[in-house]
Amino acid sequence: NGTHATDADSITQSGFFRIDGGALNIMAKSNDGTTTVASTDTTVAAVVGTYQEFWIDARNPAAVALYIDGVRVLSASVFVLTAATGPLKALMHMEKVSGTATGSIAAEYINVRNTDL
Numbered sequence: 001n002g003t004h005a006t007d008a009d010s011i012t013q014s015g016f017f018r019i020d021g022g023a024l025n026i027m028a029k030s031n032d033g034t035t036t037v038a039s040t041d042t043t044v045a046a047v048v049g050t051y052q053e054f055w056i057d058a059r060n061p062a063a064v065a066l067y068i069d070g071v072r073v074l075s076a077s078v079f080v081l082t083a084a085t086g087p088l089k090a091l092m093h094m095e096k097v098s099g100t101a102t103g104s105i106a107a108e109y110i111n112v113r114n115t116d117l
Contacts, residue, residue: 006097008093008095009029009039010031011031012031012033013031013032013033013081013084013085013086013088014030014031014043014088014091015028015029015030015031015056015058015064015079015081015088016028016029016030016091016093017042017054017056017066017068018039018093018095019046019094020039020095020115021082023040024044024045024046024047025041025045025046026037026041026044026045026046026052026068026071027039027040027041027042028040028042028066028074028077028079029079030064030079030080030081032080032081032083032084033083033084033085034082034083035080035082035083035106037077037078037079037080037107039104040074040077042066042068042073042074043073044068044069044073052067052068052069052109053067053068053069054067055067055068055070055113056083056100056113057113058088058113058114059113059114061080061081061082061084061114062078062080062082063078063079063080064080064081065080066079088114090110090111092105092107092110
């Protein structure tokens with residue numbers, strides 16, 4: 001339902017994948033304004049220089065399904081967006097903790113799969 005220039009955790013209604021700083025661990029989290037699921041390691045690592053495909057299937061907001069490269073991740077975790085009033089839109093957000101190197105991210109396609117759109 002929003003964005004933030006430096007801290008994606010401050011977005012009050014969201015479901016997203018994240019990579020923090022220089023780590024390659026791909027994390028996932030959700031927050032619908034009522035229920036927060038903290039960042040959880042998907043156990044899938046980002047691969048530098050390799051495209052990866054990420055899906056957030058929110059057709060059932062009580063059990064949002066997450067996929068990386070077509071494989072469901074964190075199926076035992078319940079990501080929730082039922083109390084979100086939105087609007088929920090696709091967002092790419094990259095955070096950098098320190099240093100002078102420039103980070104980069106590329107998206108070939110970005111979309112939201114949700115029954116409300």
